[in-house]
Amino acid sequence: MKPVYNFSAGPSTLPADVLRQVQAELINYSESxxxxxxxxxxxxxxxxxxxxxxxxxxxxxSIPDNYKVLFLQGxxxxxxxMVPLNLLIGSKQADxxxxxxxxxxxxxxxKKYGEVRIVGxxxxxxxxxLTIDSFNPEADYVHITTNxxxxxxxxxxxxxxxxxPLVADMSSNILSTPIDVSKFGLIYAxxxxxxxxxxxxxxxxxxxxxxxxxxxxxxxxxxxxxxxADSLYNTPPTFSIYVAKLVFxxxxxxxxxxxxxxxxxxKAELLYNKLDQSLLxxxxxxxxxxxxxxxxxxxxxxxxxxxxxxLEGAKERGxxxxxxxxxxxxxxxxxxxxxxxxxxxxxxNYITEFEQNQII
Ligand code: PLP
Numbered sequence: 001m002k003p004v005y006n007f008s009a010g011p012s013t014l015p016a017d018v019l020r021q022v023q024a025e026l027i028n029y030s031e032s033x034x035x036x037x038x039x040x041x042x043x044x045x046x047x048x049x050x051x052x053x054x055x056x057x058x059x060x061x062s063i064p065d066n067y068k069v070l071f072l073q074g075x076x077x078x079x080x081x082m083v084p085l086n087l088l089i090g091s092k093q094a095d096x097x098x099x100x101x102x103x104x105x106x107x108x109x110x111k112k113y114g115e116v117r118i119v120g121x122x123x124x125x126x127x128x129x130l131t132i133d134s135f136n137p138e139a140d141y142v143h144i145t146t147n148x149x150x151x152x153x154x155x156x157x158x159x160x161x162x163x164x165p166l167v168a169d170m171s172s173n174i175l176s177t178p179i180d181v182s183k184f185g186l187i188y189a190x191x192x193x194x195x196x197x198x199x200x201x202x203x204x205x206x207x208x209x210x211x212x213x214x215x216x217x218x219x220x221x222x223x224x225x226x227x228x229a230d231s232l233y234n235t236p237p238t239f240s241i242y243v244a245k246l247v248f249x250x251x252x253x254x255x256x257x258x259x260x261x262x263x264x265x266x267k268a269e270l271l272y273n274k275l276d277q278s279l280l281x282x283x284x285x286x287x288x289x290x291x292x293x294x295x296x297x298x299x300x301x302x303x304x305x306x307x308x309x310x311l312e313g314a315k316e317r318g319x320x321x322x323x324x325x326x327x328x329x330x331x332x333x334x335x336x337x338x339x340x341x342x343x344x345x346x347x348x349n350y351i352t353e354f355e356q357n358q359i360i
Contacts, residue, residue, distance in 0.1 A: 002318050003318055004318045004319075004320055005318060005319050005320065005339070005343035005346060005347070006320045006321055006339075007319060007320060007321050007322045007332070007333045007334050007335070007339070007343075007347070008320065008321035008334055009149050009150075009172070009193070009294060009321070009325070009332065009334040010149070010171075010172070010190070010192045010193045010198075010334070011192040011193075011197065011198050012192065012193050012334055012336050012338070012339075013336065013338045013339055013343075014196070014197070014243070014247070014338050015247065015250045015337075015338045016338075017250060018243065018246045018247055018250050018338075021246055022243060022246065029045065030045055032045055036049070036238065036239060036242045037238065037239045039238065041232060041235050041236055041238050042232070046238055046242075049238075049241060049242050049245055050071065050230075050231065050232070050236070050241055050245075052245055053071070053241055053242075053244055053245035053248060054069050054071075056245065056248035056249060056252060057069060057202070057248055059252065060175065060248060060251055060252065060256060060257055061175070061178075061179060061181055061204070061257070062178075062181065063181050063204060064181060064182055066206060066207045066208075067181060067204050067205060067206050067207065068203075068204070068205050068207065068210060068223075068227045069202070069203075069204055069231075070202070070203040070204075070205065070223065070226045070227060070231050071200050071201075071202065071231040071236055071237070071241050071244075072200070072201045072202075072203055072226055072231070072236075073199065073200065073201060073236070073237055074201055075190045075198070075201055076102075076169055076171045076188060076189060076190040076201060077105070077190075078201065078221075079106075079169070079188040079201065079203065080105060080106040080109035080110070081109050081112075081221065082221050082223070083106075083110065083141070083143065083167055083186065083188070084109070084110040084112070084113040084114060084116075085113060085213060085217045085221055085222075086209070086210075086212065086213045086217065086221075086222065086223050087140050087141050087165070087167070087185075087186070087209060087212070088110065088113045088114040088116075088140050088141070089140060089212055089213070089214060090140045091115075091138045091139065091140055092113075092114035092115055092140065093114060093115045093116070093117065093136055093138055093139045093140060094110055094114060094115075094116050094117070094139050094140050094141050094142070094143060095116075095117050095118075095119045095135050095136050095139045095141075095142045095143070095164075096110060096116055096117070096118055096119065096142075096143045097118075097119045097120050097128065097130065097142070097143065097144045097145075097159070098118050098119075098120065099120070099126075099127060099128070099144070099145055099148050099151070099153060099155075100145060100148030100149070100150055100151040100153065101148075101150045101151070101325075101327060102145050102148065102149060102150070102169060102171070103143070103144070103145040103148070103169070106143055106145065106169060107143070110143070114140075117136060117139075119134055119135065119142070120134065125151050125153065125284065125285065126153060126285075126286055126289055127153050127154070127155055127156075127288075127289045130159040131159075131160070132159075132160050132161065132162050134159070135159075135161050135162070135164060136164075137162065137163075137164065139164050140164075140165075141164060141165045141166070141167045141185060141186075142159070142161045142164055142165070142166050142167065143167045143168075143169070144158075144159065144166065144167075144168050144169070145168070145169040145171075146158075146168050146169065146170045146173055147170065147171075147172040147173030147176075147291055147293055147294070148172075148291070148294075149171065149172040149193075149293075149294050149325075149334075150294075150296075150325040150327060150328060150332075151285070151294075151296070151328070152283070152284075152285050152290065152291045152294045152295055152296040152332065153285055153289040153290070153291055154173060154289060154290070154291040154292065154293070156288070156289075158179075158180070158183050158184075165184075165185025165186065165206070165209060166183060166184050166185055167184070167185055167186045167187075167188075168184050168186070168187050168188075169188060169189070170187050170188070170189045171188070171189045171190045171193060172189075172193050172194075172291075172293050172294060172334075172336075173194070173291070173292070173293050174187070174189040174193075174194050174195065174202065175194045175195065175251060175257060175260065175337060176194055176257075176260060176261065176264050176292060176293055176336070176337055177257060177260070177261040177264065177292070178256075178257040178258055178261065181204060184204070184206075185205070185206050185209050186203065186204070186205045186206065186209060187202075187203070187204040187205075188201060188202065188203045188204075189201070189202045191240055191244060193293070193334075193336050194247075194293075194336050194337045194338075195244050195247060196240055196241075196243040196244035196246075196247050197239065197240045197243050198240070199237035199239070199240035200236070200237045200240035200241055200244060202244075203223070203226075205223055205227070209223070210223045210224050210227045211223075211224040211227075219233075220233075220234070247338075251337070260337055261292075263337075263341070264292045264293070264335075264337065265292060266341065267292075267335050267339065267341055267344045268290070268291075268292040268293075268295065268335065270341075270344050270345065270348055271295050271333060271335065271344050271347065271348060272287075272290060272295065274348045274351055274352070275295075275297050275351075278300075278351060278355065279300075279355055279359065280299060280300060280301075280306065280354070280355050280358060281297045281298065281299060281300060281310075281331075281351065282297060282298060282300045283295065283296065283297050284296060284297075284298055284330075292335075293334060293335065293336055294332055294333075294334050294335075295332065295333045295334075295335060296324055296328065296330055296331065296332040297330060297331050297332075297333070298324075298329070298330035298331070299330070304329070306358070307329070307330055307331065309354075310331065310354055311323055311331065313350070313354060314347075314350060317346075317350055319346070319347060319350065321334075322347075333347060
């Protein structure tokens with residue numbers, strides 16, 4: 001089989017060492033004679049997995065004791081509803097910073113439940129400069145998307161929202177750099193980029209935000225249900241949690257998130273430097289807002305035929321999923337934690353080769 005580098009935005013590449021371990025343990029987990037997928041979620045073996053996963057993510061992100069870690073289902077998209085159902089309950093006002101397609105989806109969902117205001121309109125493709133005065137002090141919460149997967153922008157400064165809880169969709173940059181969890185009331189992320197296989201959704205929520213949902217909120221959509229049951233109210237996505245635990249161990253083994261951030265910066269710099277010098281391609285994003293995780297790029301001349309030729313050659317060379325999101329076109333290289341430096345280097349070398357062939 002020819003080697004493949006998978007630049008998918010999600011589900012995305014997993015660390016090769018983790019996949020090898022999954023393979024080795026797949027049909028006989030810990031001498032149980034059963035696959036980890038077959039274990040009861042109430043068994044000692046699975047309880048050890050979920051407890052260890054929680055301890056590891058607490059350590060990696062230095063999560064303070066007054067936060068609960070929940071392993072849920074439904075994807076980040078379900079959080080678009082769970083957040084307002086649980087938190088839009090005081091003034092019934094919330095502020096949403098719209099920086100991309102996913103934040104817009106979160107906003108559209110929240111609008112169903114209260115008075116939701118857009119902060120920093122026209123900020124698709126760039127991160128707005130926000131101060132505490134940008135926000136409604138009466139709001140129940142402020143929502144941001146810390147990394148915009150489709151557009152390729154990132155918040156490098158977390159806005160100060162004062163006493164108003166900050167809620168963040170971190171689906172596409174969680175665990176890529178250290179963060180100060182105490183700046184947030186609630187963090188959520190679908191697993192399928194930097195955490196593990198699709199199926200599990202991570203929620204980190206401050207204690208005081210749990211248990212406020214009105215009676216009418218479905219049991220499964222109430223954070224309290226899952227907090228009380230330590231994420232075992234019903235059958236959790238056991239396999240996804242198991243692989244996530246292995247990914248957390250892999251991250252710890254690398255040296256944690258400070259080391260991961262250094263590796264991510266190294267990879268992203270290589271690609272952005274190439275694009276900034278390229279005669280054919282460019283990054284459409286201002287330097288200060290560029291994502292370390294998702295790197296969209298387009299033909300400088302807007303030449304779609306050239307982009308198609310580039311993508312065709314990429315596929316022949318084993319570079320998978322480089323096509324930009326259908327809403328924006330062009331190319332997008334998602335270079336999450338598990339993408340090795342060699343993968344980005346191979347892509348950069350291909351860009352150089354493609355340019356030389358076009359120019360001759
Ligand atoms: N939020 C962001 C930033 C995303 O990148 C995605 C998926 O790519 C989602 C939300 C939706 O996630 P899910 O498919 O887990 O619902």
